[in-house]
Amino acid sequence: AHPLIDTAPAARLDHARGQSLPDWIALRSGRIPFFPDGVAHPASREEVRQLLDYAREHGVHLIPYGGGTSVTGHVNVVADYPTLTVSLARMDRLVQLDGESGLATFQAGVNGPALEARLAEHGFTLGHYPQSFEYSTLGGWAATRSSGQFSLGYGRIERLVAGMRVETPRGEMVLPPFPASAAGPDLKEVFLGSEGRLGIITEVTVRVTRRPETEYCGGCFFPAFGAGMAAVRELVRRRLLMLRLATAAETGLGLVLSGRPDLVRWLSRYLRLRGVGEERCLLVYAAAGTAKDVALARRETRRVSRRLGGVDLGAAAGGSWYRNRFFLPYLRNTLWEAGYAGDALETAVPWSRAAQLVDQLAKTLDRALNGVGERVHVFTHLSHVYPDGCSIYVTCIFRLAEDPGETLARWRALKRAASQAIVAHGGTISHQHGVGTDHREFLGAEKGPLGLEHLRETGRFFDPAGFMNPGKLF
Amino acid sequence: AHPLIDTAPAARLDHARGQSLPDWIALRSGRIPFFPDGVAHPASREEVRQLLDYAREHGVHLIPYGGGTSVTGHVNVVADYPTLTVSLARMDRLVQLDGESGLATFQAGVNGPALEARLAEHGFTLGHYPQSFEYSTLGGWAATRSSGQFSLGYGRIERLVAGMRVETPRGEMVLPPFPASAAGPDLKEVFLGSEGRLGIITEVTVRVTRRPETEYCGGCFFPAFGAGMAAVRELVRRRLLMLRLATAAETGLGLVLSGRPDLVRWLSRYLRLRGVGEERCLLVYAAAGTAKDVALARRETRRVSRRLGGVDLGAAAGGSWYRNRFFLPYLRNTLWEAGYAGDALETAVPWSRAAQLVDQLAKTLDRALNGVGERVHVFTHLSHVYPDGCSIYVTCIFRLAEDPGETLARWRALKRAASQAIVAHGGTISHQHGVGTDHREFLGAEKGPLGLEHLRETGRFFDPAGFMNPGKLF
CATH class of the missing domain: 3.30.300.330 (GMP Synthetase; Chain A, domain 3)
Incomplete structure (x- = not known):
């Protein structure tokens, strides 16, 4: 095999599946039909290029692998066919930081904590926090159009990505960062959500911002889900940050899981007195910026929710969600x-x-x-x-x-x-x-027959031999 | 000819060119090498479809035409070849308004004033004001990735477009409105900026907002362009609205064009007293929302600009730009x-x-x-x-x-x-x-050779016969 490729059984098992329920069932039951035949850990664009060429020349399927946290089958081997998994784990460098423009270029394999740590050294943050944050990678976020818990404030990954480099079987795509452009279709959008079908994303330039002075996370109970929905609709239009609004069933589960039955009893009595009964729904909201910004946003948020019957409990109700936000999985x-x-x-x-x-x-x-x-x-x-x-x-x-x-x-x-x-x-x-494997049969309903055919044609253009992550997306 | 096609010389001349300087030179000198051979005014998607089929069957080039305000040659006939121009002028209906979601679906030929008037009847605004606003159309904005004077607040057209319908030679693309999606590449982005090469945009669903209670436009002079740039960089990061920052040369021209030499003399004396001399640069900024929002934004804007040496003259300096904002062309x-x-x-x-x-x-x-x-x-x-x-x-x-x-x-x-x-x-x-005709030779420098080839391949996919607006974009 190629010197970059590890064929040890442990590495192959480690990279065989993601984190979907079918993946769990497979891993826990030991019923894993297919494994990758090797795992490579390139450290540079050049090594990624070598591996692409190797896979094409040897007729091997290639699966790009970030943090392995996909819940829709993106990293799975789906056929009894020679398959190479390419992990980007070693490609985690900060390549360039343009502080004046707020643009940071990372190698695509950097994971959430490493990325934020590197940015924090310079006073910046990306602010992208999917629940998989601890393991998932910048390249994976871009390849799957990820969104995070604070995306209402910072924007989804599509908005955060300003530029990219992608090694495709047909050659390299260099997508430079522009603040905006009217020069024809935006080709970044071809690769955002491409799920490894068109090539391997090797570098991503993201829009970063100065770390906020302070952050706040509060909670508010509404008497019914409809009132909560009306509130969040108004909050978003006023650019106030909400993090989640739970139905009565999920709110109830959250209270049970808190493991504090006495507290919950007192809370229920208090809420009933304030007109919030069994159909109570918890809104968790946030604010970030200077102390003044945060105070203003909290005041405005409370004003909106009070008008719709909400009972605001502030940090007492929001803080515990915040502390556990990566724990739920x-x-x-x-x-x-x-x-x-x-x-x-x-x-x-x-x-x-x-x-x-x-x-x-x-x-x-x-x-x-x-x-x-x-x-x-x-x-x-x-x-x-x-x-x-x-x-x-x-x-x-x-x-x-x-x-x-x-x-x-x-x-x-x-x-x-x-x-x-x-x-x-x-x-x-x-x-x-x-989309991965799990939503694939429904993609045609969303994109239409012509749209789906266009995506497949795009696949044939960048990957004429069809060896890139087959069986996923389209 | 087809019953929808008008072959009268006046209609053909009217639709021969846009508004670029080469167009002006051609129209004023009478040196117009090529005209469309006919102009059609379809009223429905079905009629657009008929015209596409007619053009393909008869081997005729087809140029989609909105308001005819292109300044880069989008609507020009560029070859001595039978050519049909399809004006969307009659397709100007509000098809559907979903007020709860803030989504309005228009036929693509609606122009700026008609669109805003229809939305105003329901208390909404799109807020898209390119300088061509009086004539240009929603479909044209989408096809050219237009931006407007207030795009910092409302967003560029790419962000405002939630869904589209496009008649392509290969069939119809229906792109439904989702608030966001991770289901593969966003196919709207293929048609945003497609400049008539892939089909005719027939309907566009846009994100609209409640009309602001009040708007404000102010002006502020900075002692030098660098200070002005530092100020606008901070304003945008604080989500405050700036409309334009002129260099000293353009600021000087604006003062001359005001036609009020006495006033300008007094203004110059006043600014000198406040430390702003010959290198003065005018920033025009804005605010919109409730009276309270606007007051807050004005205060914050003044605070930022004062710190950087700006002398704020409020509405006295901003109002005249606002009144003349569509007049400059x-x-x-x-x-x-x-x-x-x-x-x-x-x-x-x-x-x-x-x-x-x-x-x-x-x-x-x-x-x-x-x-x-x-x-x-x-x-x-x-x-x-x-x-x-x-x-x-x-x-x-x-x-x-x-x-x-x-x-x-x-x-x-x-x-x-x-x-x-x-x-x-x-x-x-x-x-x-x-891009049109005028920036076409530079597109390869921006998209790269592989990106350009991908765009051409996309053209061949949706328009295998290559009759849609040839000579433009790629």
Whole structure:
């Protein structure tokens, strides 16, 4: 093999799957049909180029690998075919910092904490915090159109990426950073969300900002989900930051998980006195900037929520979410040990269809396993809001079957039912997780037959031999 | 001919050219090499489809036409070949308004005033004001990645467009509005800036907002351009709205054009007393929202500019620019009558290269006609700012030659010299006017050879016969 390629079994197993529920089932049951045949760790653009050429010449499939946190199958080997996984882990350097413009160029394999640490040395932040932040990488964020918990303030990755370098099988694409341009279609947009099908992103130039002096995270309870939705719609239009709005079911779960039953009892009494009953929904909001900015934003946020019946509890209700914000994915482990599977589905729709789709998804998922006599517990929150709509994030919890194949079948039933409901209500098939293998059959519904064919043609253009991450996206 | 096609000479002449300086030279000298052979005015998507099919079947070139305000040759017939111009003027309906989501769907031929009037009936605004606003159309804005005077507040057209319908030779593309999506590359971005090469945009869904209660426009003089640049950089990072920052030369011209020499004398004395001398540069800034929002923004803006030596004159200095903001293009007529040609060039660069490129463009253009013994008067302002950079807008004034061909040669010399300087300094070849015919030779420098080839391949995909607006963009 090529000197850059490691064929040790441990490396191959380590890079075999991501973090989706099917990946968990596979890894925990040991039923992993295919592994990569080797894993390479290039340290430079030149080495990435060598590996691309090697894979093409030897007729090997190539899978780019960032942090391995995909929850839709992006990094999986999907066919019994020689496959090379290329991890960008060693490519984590800050290449250039243009402080005057607020532009930082990193190698694409840098992960969240390393990126923020390097920027912090210079007083900057990117502000991109997907729940996978601890492991996921800048290149992975760009390749999957990632969004983060503070994207309402800093912008989704599409807005943060100013420029890129991509090694495609056909040659290198250099996309220089412009603040804006009218010079034809923006070619960055071809690679944002390309999920490794067109090449390997090797460098990304991102828009960074001065670290805020101070940050604040508060919580507010609304008497019903509708009132909460009206509030967040107004907050986003006033450029105030909301982080999440939970339905009554998810709010209730959060209170149980707090592990403080006495406190919750007192809280419930207090909220009832203030007119907020069993249908209470928790909004977590934020503010960042100078102390003055934050005070002003808090005041405005409270004013908006009070008008809609919200009871603001400030940092007492927001702080605990903030402290645990990267911890929630680990709950899946605890659930699993208790015999339950947990999975998340998500979409985004215009406001006019949001309430209906929240209801429809809850109903659809609730009865999705009726056929096999199993219950599904459904918890929903709005995780991102925009002036014209919001994302809907649904967590499903259901029992593991004795047979891993049966658990997988349950998951498939849920996935299909949810995706069909999403498409029927005009939602996107993914707001933040990407397409990968798991949403692939629904991409045509979103892009249309001509759009899908155009994407495939784009794939054939940059990768005529078709060896880049096959079976994903389109 | 097809019943929708008008072959009257007046219609053909009316739609022969846009508003670039070469267009003016052609129209005023009567030296127009090619005309469209017919002009069609479809009223529906179905009629657009019929015309596309007609053009393909008859081997006719097709040029989509909005308001005819292109300044880079988008609507020109460039070859001695049967050509049909399709004007979208009759397609100006508001198709749907989703007030809850703030999404309005218009037929693509609606012009600026008609669009804003329809939205105003419902209390909304789009807020997109290119200088061509009175004539240019929503479809034209999308096809050329237009930006407007208030884009810092409302966003460029790329951000305002949530969805589109496009009739391509290969079939219809329906791009539904999502608030955001991670489902692969965003196909809207293929058509934003496509300049009629891939099809005809028939409908556009835009993000609209409630009309602000009040608006304010103020002016502030800085002692030097560098201080003004530092101020606008801070304003944009604090999300305060600036509209334009003029160099000393352009500020001086504006004062002369005000036609109030007495007032200007008193103003100069006052500014000198406050430490602002001959190098004075005028910043025009704005604020919009509730009366309280506006008061707060004005206060913050003044605080930032005062710290950098600015002397704020409020509405006295900002109001006259605001009143004349769509009038400036008409000055070209007055200049022409006086024997001068006026033309505008523009780009955008990261902040770290902005001051240098402003200087370089002024120097380059200043001496560009030395060879023919002519002077060029150069006036510059920053017209759009972003956290990571700004646009640079340069007006050149030079003498008309006796022979229109010689005037055109002078223009070409300026265009080439400026474009070369822009590319050499890492600027985009166009921030707001698009590529058309006039920037086409420089597109490869911006997109790279592989990027350019990809654009051409995209053209071949949607328009295999190659009859859509040939000779433009790529």
